[in-house]
Amino acid sequence: MLGKAIRKAVLPILLASLMVGSGCRIAYGKADIPLNEKAENHTSDNTAASPEEQEKTTEPAAPYDALVQAPSALLMETSTGTVIYEKDSDTRRSPASITKIMTLILIFDALENGTLKMDDLVTTSAYAKSMGGSQVFLEEGETQDVETMIKCIVIASGNDASVAMAEHIGGSEQEFVRQMNERAAGLGMENTHFVDCCGLTESTDHYTTVRDIAIMSRELITKYPKILEYSSIWMENITHVTRQGSKEFCLTNTNKLLRSYDGCIGLKTGSTSLAKYCVSAVASRNNITLISVVMAEPDYKVRFKDAAAMLNYGFSKCSFYTDENPEKLPQIEVRKGTKPTTEVKYEKNFQYLSTDGKTIGEVERKLNLETQVQAPVKEGDVAGTLEYYQNGQKLGEVNILFSETIEKATYKNCLEKLLKLL
Numbered sequence: 001m002l003g004k005a006i007r008k009a010v011l012p013i014l015l016a017s018l019m020v021g022s023g024c025r026i027a028y029g030k031a032d033i034p035l036n037e038k039a040e041n042h043t044s045d046n047t048a049a050s051p052e053e054q055e056k057t058t059e060p061a062a063p064y065d066a067l068v069q070a071p072s073a074l075l076m077e078t079s080t081g082t083v084i085y086e087k088d089s090d091t092r093r094s095p096a097s098i099t100k101i102m103t104l105i106l107i108f109d110a111l112e113n114g115t116l117k118m119d120d121l122v123t124t125s126a127y128a129k130s131m132g133g134s135q136v137f138l139e140e141g142e143t144q145d146v147e148t149m150i151k152c153i154v155i156a157s158g159n160d161a162s163v164a165m166a167e168h169i170g171g172s173e174q175e176f177v178r179q180m181n182e183r184a185a186g187l188g189m190e191n192t193h194f195v196d197c198c199g200l201t202e203s204t205d206h207y208t209t210v211r212d213i214a215i216m217s218r219e220l221i222t223k224y225p226k227i228l229e230y231s232s233i234w235m236e237n238i239t240h241v242t243r244q245g246s247k248e249f250c251l252t253n254t255n256k257l258l259r260s261y262d263g264c265i266g267l268k269t270g271s272t273s274l275a276k277y278c279v280s281a282v283a284s285r286n287n288i289t290l291i292s293v294v295m296a297e298p299d300y301k302v303r304f305k306d307a308a309a310m311l312n313y314g315f316s317k318c319s320f321y322t323d324e325n326p327e328k329l330p331q332i333e334v335r336k337g338t339k340p341t342t343e344v345k346y347e348k349n350f351q352y353l354s355t356d357g358k359t360i361g362e363v364e365r366k367l368n369l370e371t372q373v374q375a376p377v378k379e380g381d382v383a384g385t386l387e388y389y390q391n392g393q394k395l396g397e398v399n400i401l402f403s404e405t406i407e408k409a410t411y412k413n414c415l416e417k418l419l420k421l422l
Helices: 002-021 051-056 096-113 146-154 159-170 173-186 210-223 227-231 300-317 411-421
Strands: 072-077 083-087 121-123 143-145 235-242 245-252 264-272 276-285 288-297 319-322 332-335 344-346 351-354 364-369 372-374 382-390 393-402
Touching: 072 210, 072 300, 083 210, 083 300, 096 146, 096 159, 096 173, 096 210, 096 264, 096 276, 121 159, 143 146, 146 159, 146 227, 146 235, 146 264, 159 173, 210 227, 210 264, 210 276, 210 288, 227 264, 264 300, 276 300, 288 300, 344 382
Parallel strands: 332 372
Antiparallel strands: 072 083, 072 288, 121 143, 235 245, 264 276, 276 288, 319 351, 344 393, 364 382, 382 393
């Protein structure tokens, strides 16, 4: 009996020692921490990142396979669209307020084509005012100019401002959403469908992916870089003017990386109980701009930590080679043309993105350009190429274009030229 009692007492101690020695940990039945309900489309969380959190966002890049906790994540270099890191990047998920990136694209499209101006006044409808979630508390009948509405959308993620702009541009939110889906299809966003313009809906028919978010984020910031002037604002006041009088309202950016990550300049956060926590973060360092997208994060702090981890990884791996001084191009002889020679030019400066973390060394050039061509030649047509190599491996090429149009000489042209020589 005594031996049995001793074994009963000693066995748990031996078992615990064995588990500690093998690196195991014992769970004590602590309840799971519930989803933080400070979701963007519920209530805003405008607390700045603590010094400890700021320190975390500047730590060295983590290994590739342990980079993020997010179920879906993607890191893209902006100028080339190169994907540097991805995890479950084509799974459809609810985007919450990340939806507003497409809303902003359509707003800037309208500004570009002249159907909208920054100082145009936009009137808030009863429907726009009724939007819940994150809002800037626009009153029915209240007017704000387009620029203020853009700030309300990109800084404070105002659902009411998004709907007011959708109605102003499209006539109705439904028509505006149709245009959003059409624009998404044009960008090749194959796994995206929008139901509303702000992401407040929890319909399962409203979805996108981290890849498609990166695509539309890139479209917005490369085609309309002015958006970064607004997305990088931390706090700004607007003035509500209604029948009750005027009052100041402070917009505070929902993107905490602006305060905690060096080089962060945007772009958009999103959160609902269905979408959980999402962010499309944009940061720029040393002429390299990266887009870091995460979706379905368990809480708002983890989304920023993961986005920062991908940015750290990207900046540690990326370097650019730009040929800012390519060799001077000769004139090209044009046979049987109305002019004897033509100028040629480079289509653009050659750029090459390296993502292996190595410094780009000496680069060799190879010019492919005929000394003479047969008329006619057309301005903008390709005359040749300049190729770039490193250690025998081709990095890429840039086109060389004709600078002018030269028609083929007619009998009359030849006769006139001959008479001038007499």
